Amino acid sequence: MGIRLDQNAYGKNAIRLSKIIRHPGRHEIRQIGVDISLQGDFDAVHVEGDNSKVLPTDTMKNTVYALAKYRLTDSIEEFGLVLADHFLVHNPQLSAVTIDLAEECWVRMHFDGTAHPHAFVNGGSEKHLARVSRDRKGLVLSAGIGDLLILKTTDSGFEGYIKDAYTTLKETPDRILSTLCEVYWVYAGVPEGPAALYPAIREQLLRSFAYHQSLSVQHTLYAMGEAVLKEFSMVKEITLKMPNRHHILCNFQPFGLENNNEVFIATEEPFGYITGTVVRD
Structure with a gap:
């Protein structure tokens, strides 16, 4: 052998x-x-x-x-x-x-x-x-953003998921969506002026996140990647890692108070971990 x-x-x-x-x-x-x-x-x-x-x-x-x-x-x-x-x-x-x-x-x-x-x-x-x-x-040139902490206070929900004997999570049409995002995109060749392309792609990612009516983190991940591919022909694929920084609605019932999506328990661990690569057909 x-x-x-x-x-x-x-x-x-x-x-x-x-x-x-x-x-x-x-x-x-x-x-x-x-x-x-x-x-x-x-x-x-x-x-x-x-x-x-x-x-x-x-x-x-x-x-x-x-x-x-x-x-x-x-x-x-x-x-x-x-x-x-x-x-x-x-x-x-x-x-x-x-x-x-x-x-x-x-x-x-x-x-x-x-x-x-x-x-x-x-x-x-x-x-x-x-x-x-x-x-x-030859070569492959990629660029990206690391540790991009983004959050929006509405236009995000999570409903219609699997429920079994161990499910305690309640459905919600309105929640905080926050993630410490990492993004990498791959260029089709070497573009002229990557210094100018970078901030433009970053802005497109942020715009997509902010205005997307999110039904899940996965839904928003795809929308962000899709928006970049549609706008920038020099990008051939984009990968996003979007760990979900959970914000859990604080239970005010023991105090006889209502919590109208105002006060949340912010947690970093454990967290949902969502990744995906969006490519051209």
Whole structure:
């Protein structure tokens, strides 16, 4: 019976950097994290301990910092393409490279209607995501949003579901819908100007969430994905993860009070976990 090495990869994760872009009279701040994964001809290092084809992960980290000096000037999607190209060009032993990027959302402070030139406030947990998966034959470019905390106080219900001996959940035509959403969309090729596409797709997702008459989280997930595909021809598929942050109506009956969808118990655990990918036929 033979034994062989199967699929494998290695890389460097959690490479964090901040970059100040200095314009006359104002600054930009970029704060990103980068994960790198390399695949290729690495049998010898695993089986024989031969490191001759191994690019040290510390070198990967230094490469990110060095290339950021001149090449991190626009979108993280474009910076990811730069990194993937660099590793493939300079390492013939590689067959594929995956670069995952996440950018913190810093917003410029405003005072008396004027933007401050170098002071910023963090936009919360939300992150701009990007992924470049490149091999010797081509590439797949994705972008997305992580930790997007969204909520609406009405236009959401949940009724008509299965009820068995263990069901205690009551039907409701009117409830809070809240989720800590993660979204990834895949581009059909490499679009011109991903820096401009990203906020437009984000706005479409938020608009769909806000105005959709939701009959379930699944119903809204599909509507959000469908809206993006209809509006943006360069997107070929979109995946959404929408964990349901439950808001349970507080029982005021023991106090002789009515609760007209006003006071809720907000819970983070346990939570419903809904995912789906919407694609073109």
